[in-house]
Amino acid sequence: MIDRRNALKLALGSAAMFAAPRVLALDAKPRTRIVFLGTKGGPRVGTGASNPANLVMVNEVPFVIDCGMGVSRQLVNAGVPIPSVKYIFISHHHSDHNLEYGNLVYNAWAAGLSTPIHSFGPKGLEAMTRTYWELNKFDVETRIEDEGRPDPRPLLIAKDITEDGVVLQTSDVKVTAFRTPHPPITDNFAYKFETPDGTIVFSSDTAYNPKLAEFANGADVLVHECLYPPAVDQLVLKTRNGATLKKHLLESHTTTEDVGRIAHAANVKVLVLSHFVPGDFPDITDDDWTRDVRKNFAGRIVVAKDLMELKLPV
Ligand SMILES: [Zn+2]
Ligand SMILES: [Zn+2]
Structure with missing residues (x-):
């Protein structure tokens, strides 16, 4: 790579x-590439990897998947002008996936946005969009009046996704949503991008879900979240709410060993590990992340890093 x-x-x-x-x-x-903008799972902001966000570029059209804190800055770091963003997909309403949703669009506007951005996400996205403009009403209206900027509000067109199926079809790309459990959250969607250069599936945060392997069957690239149990055990020792946190993490995420099972069952060409849980353990090596995956999956594995690019076809 x-x-x-x-x-x-x-x-x-x-x-x-x-x-x-x-x-x-x-x-x-x-023509087609994936950029891993933020690879650390969870809402805590640190000095290492950025919070969850991914980018698919097809014919220089940016599709942003999830808007964790730092997504705007990471787009700039990736050399992608923020106002060129055309589509945003939110997988679920945990804050590490939506906290910078409104601000990304605001930042696009601050940099000269003049074309619409279409956003898709689970129920609540349309309300979040309205509420975002309400929260920032003073600033937005002041700048429209004082600086002669266009009104950004009609440029953000949000759509709640309520069921599985195709959510977007452009001349190049078809995007399909697939509900996957992330307890206690049920309004949570994996996304499949069918591009001229291959199929990419983003798992979202998810409990181990064999049905996801059916959804991702034959994909060129599967970007799957992952949890490393030995580090969770260490985390529990250091944390006051450790037992509760461990229960949540194990029930709502997929262990590295099970990620291997999904990739094998789906028969994907490339498995990308991202959204690392826990995300704040710098001493976990790439070998640690992949060791148990390899027990079940013999194909190519990529351990994502911020701003790493994967070119398609793979
Ligand atoms: Zn997350
Ligand atoms: Zn989550």
Whole structure:
């Protein structure tokens, strides 16, 4: 895997002798790619990895999946202009997935947003959108009046998802939602992106769910959350509400061993581990994250890092 800057450098280095500049530009930007914007599970903000967010780019159209704290800054760091965002998908209403939803759109507006953003998410997203503009009414109306900016409110078109099925079809991409349990949350959706270069499935936060393997069957890339039980045990020792926290974590997430079972049953080409739980243990190595996955899945495994890019086709 080569990140965008290195890909550009390589392209410049090797192709300068042979290729016209137009070819260089095509080499530098694959038509379809995933950027892991924030890979740490949970709402706590730290100095390490950013909170959950992912990006799918198809023909330079950005699709943002989840809006944990830091998503705007991570888009900037990935070289994606925030006002170019066209679609936002929220998997569920835990704050590590929606806390920067409204602010992402605000930040797009602050940077010159002029085209609509369509957002999709479980029941409550439409209300959250209305409430966001109410919360920021003073600032927004002041800037419209004082700075001559366009009204951002009609540019954000939110839609609650209430059932499984296709939620978006563009000329390039079909997006399908699939409900998966994340106790105590039931309004929680995995998303499948069918692109011209392959199929990508994002698991959302989820308890071990064999039905998710059916939904992801044959996908090129499965981006799955994961929980590492030995670290949860260490976390419990350090935390006052440890026992309750452990119960919640084990019931609502998928252990690395079970992630392997899902990837194997779905027969995916590439399994990407992201949304690491616990997310604040810097001494957990990539080997730790993958060891138990490998017991059940023999395919390619990627341990996601912030701003890592995965180019499709894989
Ligand atoms: Zn989460
Ligand atoms: Zn969650």
